[in-house]
Amino acid sequence: MPEQSPGSRPTLEAVAARAGVSRATASRVVNGGDGVRKPLVDKVLKAVEELGYIPNHAARTLVTRRTGAVAVVIAEPETRFFSDPFFSQQIRGISKELTAHDTQLVLLLVEGPGDFDRIARYLAGGHVDGALAFSLHTDDPVPAITRRAGIPAVYGGRPSWTADPGDQAVPYVDADNRGGARLAVQYLRDLGRERIAHIAGPADQTSAMDRLDGYRDVLLDVDPTLVADGAFTVESGARAMAELLERRPDLDAVFVANDLMASGALRVLRERGISVPEQVALVGFDDMDSVASETDPPLTTVGQEIEGQGRLMARLLLRALDRERTGSGDVPESVITPVTLVRRASA
Amino acid sequence: MPEQSPGSRPTLEAVAARAGVSRATASRVVNGGDGVRKPLVDKVLKAVEELGYIPNHAARTLVTRRTGAVAVVIAEPETRFFSDPFFSQQIRGISKELTAHDTQLVLLLVEGPGDFDRIARYLAGGHVDGALAFSLHTDDPVPAITRRAGIPAVYGGRPSWTADPGDQAVPYVDADNRGGARLAVQYLRDLGRERIAHIAGPADQTSAMDRLDGYRDVLLDVDPTLVADGAFTVESGARAMAELLERRPDLDAVFVANDLMASGALRVLRERGISVPEQVALVGFDDMDSVASETDPPLTTVGQEIEGQGRLMARLLLRALDRERTGSGDVPESVITPVTLVRRASA
C-alpha cells in the first residue's frame, strides 16, 4: 500500500483514467464488478492497486444514503457500565457480527439525562443506518428517539414499554430471565432448602422483574419478608443481605438477581460467620466473568451467552437494514436466548 | 421536533427558501452565523426550527474533509477486554471529552491478528479524523497504520517502539507505573517486610515492565527467585503465586503487577492457609473497581485516575486535530498521570 501522499488521495476519476475506462465502469468494478467484462475488471483492479485507491466514504454516503455504520446507545448510569463486564461482552459480540458485514460501530454513551437531545440529533442526522440500544428503563426516551429518527433499532433486554400503540413491535434480544430464575430456585428447592429468600434488582428494569417473577413462579405465595430490593451493585447486595438476615435469621437459601449483588451478599454472610453453602445456599445470575468464579466460595449461578446475545442483536438489525434496502425479507422478531445453571460451590 | 417524514429530509436549500435568503447565507447561520445580520439569522433559525432541518453529515464531510469522528482502536485479545473494567472506564472518559467537543466515537475492536488490514483500510478511508489506540504490544502494527493513514493518533500506555526514527514522537498518556511500583514496594519495606516478591505482567507490555523496573528500583539486587511471571489475568496470578511459594516459602510480602493477578494470588494464599497480611502482605496495582475492594481481605493497591487518562487522551487528540486544521497551536506532548497508594487490609 503506497504511503499516503500529503494532500490529495486518488479519486475514482484517477483510477478510471489510469485504467483507460470511464468513471462509471471503474465504479462498477469497485462495487463488485457485476456486468463488466473480465479484462476491464482486471485493468481497473490493477489501477486501484497501483494508486492505493480507497473510496471516499462521504461521497458514497451522499448519494446512496447509507452510511455503513450503526450506533450502539448505552443509556446506563456510569456505575453499571463500569463494573459490569456484561456490556463489554455484548459489545464484543456486536462488533464481531458488524465487522463480518462491513459495518462500523459508533458508540454513544449517554452522559446523563440532559444528553438525550444530542443522541436524538445524532441518530436523526443520518450518521448511522440503525441503532442498537441497551438497558431500557421504564421511562427511557430512546425508543421514541429512534422511531422519530426513522431508523430501525433493536434492543438489548426486553423493553418495558411494550404496549406502545404506535410501535411496530421493536425487536429485542433477551435472556430467558424468568426461566433462569425458575431453574435457580427449583434447584435450591431440590437441595431441600425451605426458606429461600430473594435479593431483587431494580424495579424499573425488566430483567430484574422477570427474575423476580421466575422466583415467584416456583415459590407460590412467597412471604414478602423473604424478598429484599437491591440495585444490581455489590454494595446494594450487601445491604439487602444484611436486611434479610435481620428480618429472617432463619433463611437457608438466597437466590440473588445478579452475581455482583451475590458477591456483596457473600461478603456479609462471611462477616457474620454464616457458612455457605452449609447454612445458607446462594445462587446468583449472569455467570459473570471474573466475579462468579472468583468469590469465596465460587458462585453457583445462572449462565447466559452474553456475547451471543450481542451477535444476535447485530444480526437482527442488519436484517432490518437489509429489508429496508431491498424492500423484502422477513421482519426480524425478538429472540429469547436460553440460560443454564452453572454449578459451583455456593449451592 | 417534527416527525421524520418518510423519504426526504429538508435540505439547506429548503431552509434558505423558507427564510427568503440564499443557500450560502443559510449555511453561514447554521455554522455559527458569523458575519450575518441579526434579522436574517433569526429568520434562518426560525426556518430551521420549523422544518426540523438537520445538516447532512456526508455532504458536509465531502467538502470540508472533516468527519467529526475519531476511532478508538482496541487491539487487545478478548480475555483482557472482557475482564478488565479498565477499558470501560477509559472509554467513558474518552466519550465525555469527545462529546463535549461534538466529536463522535467509532469503536474498532481488532478481531485477531488478521484483522489489521480492515483497520488500516478504515483509518485510511477518511472515515475518521484521528485515532486513539490502546495497549500496544511490542510488535503492534497500529502505529505504522495510523502513520500511513496520515491521521493524528494518541496512544494509551507508553508504546514500546519509541525509538522509531520515522516517528514524530506520537504522544501517549500513561500512568506513572514505575513510580507507583516504587510506592508499593517502599510501603512494604516500611512495614518491615524483608523478602518482597513480585508477580510481573507480560513482558511485551510496557506497563508491566515499568512496574517491574519500579520494584527493582527499590530492591536493588533482587533475588531472581522472588520474581514470577504472570499474564495480567486472575488465573496467571494464582499460578505465579503457587510457583513463588514453592520456590520461596519464606517470602513475607508480594507486590503484584495488577489487581486481577492479586486476586488470584490471594485465593492461593487462602487455600494454603497463609494469613494475609499477617504472614504475607500483598499489594496490587490499578485499584480496579469491584475487584480491589471485594477481595478477602480487601486489597491494598496502587490507584490511578483511569477515566482521567481517557479524557486526557481525547484532549490530546483533539488538540492535534485542531492544530492540523488551523495550522497553529502547540504540539501535544505525552503525559504521565500520577498514582496513589490506596491502603486497605491486605498490607
Next chain:
DNA sequence: GCCGCTCCTGGGAGCGCTCTCAGCGATGTC
C-alpha cells in the same frame, strides 16, 4: 454629490461518488 471603503449577501463551482439512460457493437432470428 461623488468616490472609496467596509460589510453583507448571493451566485455558482465543485467535493467524489452512484446511477440512469442512451448508444454501440455483437449476436441471434427468420
Next chain:
DNA sequence: GACATCGCTGAGAGCGCTCCCAGGAGCGGC
C-alpha cells in the same frame, strides 16, 4: 442480409453542502 435483442460502456446529472468571489448597499469624507 435486415432487423430485433442483448450485453456492456460512457456521458452526464445530481446527491447536499461549503466557500470563493463578485457585486450591492450603506456610509463617511472631501
